[in-house]
Amino acid sequence: MPSLFASFASYLRVYEPLAAFDRERQVYWRRYVREGRAVGPLEGPGRQRTAVIEALGAGWTRLPDLPDEAYVLESDDTLLVCPWNLRVRVAEAALSARDGVPSVLADAFVPPVLAGQARAVIDDWRSGARVLEHGVPRVHEQAATWGVPLRWFVFVDLAERDLIVTGARRALRYRTEISKARRRASRGLSVLRKSVGDAPITEAVEESARWLEEFHPRSVVELDYGGLVRLLPDETLEADDSPGLVSAGLAALGRGDAEAAGEAYEKLVARWRAVQLLERCN
Structure with a gap:
């Protein structure tokens, strides 16, 4: 999962207005900003790495729950949000780490239990029921090392x-x-x-x-x-x-x-x- 853990990475992000999110998410992000929980892009990558590493633990045997956090901008009195989508990105990174690698090595890098949980998270995220309820899923940040x-x-x-x-x-x-x-x-x-x-x-x-x-x-x-x-x-x-x-x-x-x-x-x-x-x- 190099792009999530790397210190020397660049990022392409999209910040969306609250109107792009369903009502539940709008309420959440307004409260998130009001409580002063958002961090800026200078501090964010380090906080992401810490959250993921601490949540995964030494054994990497499960896909952890991760907090919903985001970068926030205000442009022309409009609140714009770039969600981190950490749980989904960890799941994608776990599956990507196994691609093209012999099964013995793949299992050493990403245990089968973790890989199975990652697939379930991605399948649920893209499911028709979730799309109907929350709209088309979007990852708002890409990273390159x-x-x-x-x-x-x-x-x-x-x-x-x-x-x-x-x-x-x-x-x-x-x-x-x-x-x-x-x-x-x-x-x-x-x-x-x-x-x-x-x-x-x-x-x-x-x-x-x-x-x-x-x-x-x-x-x-x-x-x-x-x-x-x-x-x-x-x-x-x-x-x-x-x-x-x-x-x-x-x-x-x-x-x-x-x-x-x-x-x-x-x-x-x-x-x-x-x-x-x-x-x-x-």
Whole structure:
């Protein structure tokens, strides 16, 4: 379950207005905010890891109950919520950890009892009865370790950057309206399909774009560098223009300038390869 436990992870989140949730959830999230229980994205990943590790215990023999928590934003006097969905994400991570692994090793990583409980949680979460009662299930946060997936940069603009490098509080994130993120995804997909066809990058952008379509039209999308900021000096964070490189590369592809597109792509890959290589030193 690396993405849940990793300290050096980035995140793509969607914050939805309360109108996107059923009445029971609306009441819960209003009380949650009123009681001051929400934590910010700087503290949240550590709290998630602690909650999951403590709940699982040393033996990892059961899928634990985990508290319903969320990140919260206020935008134009509207309360926006990004639920953590920890129980579902732990279940998905447990099943994913067994994929493609010999059964003996899979059972050592994720005991069969835990795997069975994980399948039951996912099946219940996606069940028709639950959809009728609570609406289509949505995971509001995606995580990636030791880097930022290049496809995520398609959804944001360099001008939307929010950089904090003062004292101990360091953060780099981009926030945008989901309508803008969807338009950028649509334009990017159009360019990619015409220029490179059904390449892996096209499929990756399309998959993430479909994920964005699951959410309320007044949602906010956040790309957060998370724990990666601890790997990068201030000057590197201040100079980071990854969304700009993606935008420039797509624009070059659109006008048929393969050389300029290649240069932008190579700069981007080299930048993030340097971060990924730090994993080997960790």
